[in-house]
Amino acid sequence: MKGYLRADGRKGIRNIILVTYLVECAHHVARAIVANSADNVQLIGFPGCYPNEYSLKIMEGLCTHPNVAGVLIVSLGCEGFNREQLANSIKASGREVDTLVIQKSGGTRKTIAAGVSSVNELVINVQKTELVPMDISELVVGTICGGSDGTSGIGANPAVGHCFDQLVEKDAICIFEETGELIGCEQIMAERAITPDLGEEIMKSVEKAEQYYTKMGYGSFAPGNAEGGLTTQEEKSMGAYAKSGSSKIHGLIKPGDIPSQGGLYLMDVVPDGEPMYGFPNIVDSAEIVEMIASGCHLTLFTTGRGSVVGSAISPVIKVCANPETYENMSDDMDINAGKIISGEATVAQVGDEIYQLVSQVAKGKQTKSEALGHQEFVLTYKSFQPIGPSCLPTAR
Amino acid sequence: MINRYFVLLNKEDNTFVCCKQLLAGASTTLEEVDVTMTADITVGHKIARQAIAEGEKIIKYGVSIGSATKDIDFGEHIHMHNMKSDYIASHTRQSRSGEE
Structure with a gap:
């Protein structure tokens, strides 16, 4: 049995890229990015506009999960989710992370295009993930x-x-x-x-x-x-x-x-x-x-x-x-x-x-x-x- | 398994669990006693291993899973119409049952 070795020492049984939206308003853009990406790119997200410690903790746990190699965060821009802390936690775990803010990226079409190209890069990078023995x-x-x-x-x-x-x-x-x-x-x-x-x-x-x-x-x-x-x-x-x-x-x-x-x-x-x-x-x-x-x-x-x-x-x-x-x-x-x-x-x-x-x-x-x-x-x-x-x- | 239709999960139980469907009117033998089903019994449902009086505990897996709300005959279907939780009411799509 082999596992994908992450920089934090944890080992995964899958090598997945996540696209996560931080509010329902960013859901469509995130979904469109996933639809135009490779098979190992998956969609998760949080619907609400208000901040919540629990949902931040869970999202951090998911985005730094051993099966996850890298993450694209998709934010509308004005929602309450602490996207900076999420990005920092992912970075601290040694995983690749990129953030797109729809309001700063020129709206739906431009953010989808930027997201697809960002995810493509992540997909290429994580192919290099080392496989190590796992018990x-x-x-x-x-x-x-x-x-x-x-x-x-x-x-x-x-x-x-x-x-x-x-x-x-x-x-x-x-x-x-x-x-x-x-x-x-x-x-x-x-x-x-x-x-x-x-x-x-x-x-x-x-x-x-x-x-x-x-x-x-x-x-x-x-x-x-x-x-x-x-x-x-x-x-x-x-x-x-x-x-x-x-x-x-x-x-x-x-x-x-x-x-x-x-x-x-x-x-x-x-x-x-x-x-x-x-x-x-x-x-x-x-x-x-x-x-x-x-x-x-x-x-x-x-x-x-x-x-x-x-x-x-x-x-x-x-x-x-x-x-x-x-x-x-x-x-x-x-x-x-x-x-x-x-x-x-x-x-x-x-x-x-x-x-x-x-x-x-x-x-x-x-x-x-x-x-x-x-x-x-x-x-x-x-x-x-x-x-x-x-x-x-x-x-x- | 006591026959091809019912299983006894624990010797303390006063219920059998159905592992193969038996329709109303069909007969079977439960621990050497013949009985005729008074309702359709489908897989996963319970019948009484013995007569159970109103208020008595219903025992499955060797523990109480609630109380009889009516007198229950040997071989009778046991479900929301004649028993209830001792903790919290259950509900179906149409209504809640077992509420005081």
């Missing part, structure tokens, strides 16, 4: 579930848990998340923490999620979950929880925090304080983006109803729990975990299959969603307090 222990792997049904918790999620156990055993970093989808599992989860103080932090994070979702009036529960046989939040939670496997929990992080030691980490995605900007994560893709900002090279996405999404920056491996869904949507699914519920394979066998695929995708094999061109991206407003010292007991 499985250097991987950061995330997991989420989307479009869950009554089969998710029986098939796909425990199989991902089995794969996670093997990755953690090899000293890789594994991240699972969505404390709102772990309501009801807080006690058993806290008992897996490597220190009692961390266990207490985990309990508090789930209590926060419960209060937050109660105030919003909805749990993290979609109508499709009910159609697929899931009845309650805690039932969905128990199924989702299985993705974490059986390793000890090494830490509790918030979106954009990057763990430095191998192990299993829980990501607390629910904002701190009174609800200000709406639902914690408006859709699965927003969760994937947060995990990528925390360094995930790839994401294991389990589904029962059948999600089709991929992501910008990091490949998504789709693990399908429901045999009927797999048959119906096999073009979108990388792993058929439906074999578990139909009795053709064990959880361990499918878990091993996922582990093998993780290794192949890390070596460059395209996932189904990558090949189909899925590059979903969602980033909105949130607010967080930094994590406390007991959240990362092993941090050096």
Whole structure:
């Protein structure tokens, strides 16, 4: 296995150029630049005009991600996003960065032309990126579930848990998340923490999620979950929880925090304080983006109803729990975990299959969603307090 | 797996989970007891492993996933019409359920 070596010492499994717009007003220009550029040029962006510490932190995490070689920032000019700080962070990481401000570049047509030529130059420069040996222990792997049904918790999620156990055993970093989808599992989860103080932090994070979702009036529960046989939040939670496997929990992080030691980490995605900007994560893709900002090279996405999404920056491996869904949507699914519920394979066998695929995708094999061109991206407003010292007991 | 249609996830459970669709009126044998489905049961849905009284906990994966809001018969479909969360209400496209 080989990785693309970045100047900051991190290693990527893809070599991507990002074009990022910093306000919706710059979206069209950024999209047109991407449409006229090479295949490894991808579009991300932030829609709002107001500044927000969280979105800046996430954007910095994404633009300095190990899979990213260089960035073109596209700003309208009058929005609140701190484009100078973003550019400085990217430069400090040793990555190539260029900024175009539409209001200073003569408007739409001229900025698109300037952007295409800037990106072309980036594409040529990053072809020289050095490929170096990379070990499985250097991987950061995330997991989420989307479009869950009554089969998710029986098939796909425990199989991902089995794969996670093997990755953690090899000293890789594994991240699972969505404390709102772990309501009801807080006690058993806290008992897996490597220190009692961390266990207490985990309990508090789930209590926060419960209060937050109660105030919003909805749990993290979609109508499709009910159609697929899931009845309650805690039932969905128990199924989702299985993705974490059986390793000890090494830490509790918030979106954009990057763990430095191998192990299993829980990501607390629910904002701190009174609800200000709406639902914690408006859709699965927003969760994937947060995990990528925390360094995930790839994401294991389990589904029962059948999600089709991929992501910008990091490949998504789709693990399908429901045999009927797999048959119906096999073009979108990388792993058929439906074999578990139909009795053709064990959880361990499918878990091993996922582990093998993780290794192949890390070596460059395209996932189904990558090949189909899925590059979903969602980033909105949130607010967080930094994590406390007991959240990362092993941090050096 | 207790037969080709249902799986028991934990010996403490009072629910079975469907792994192959069974339509209303069809019969099957659950742990040596014959039962006829009173509703269409599709993959991922739950039925009762035993009679469950209103207010009793619904157990799946060996843990409580909510409470019965009505008396539930052996073999009956368990879903939003007869159970609710002990934490937070669930919702469908049309309405919310399980609210007090």
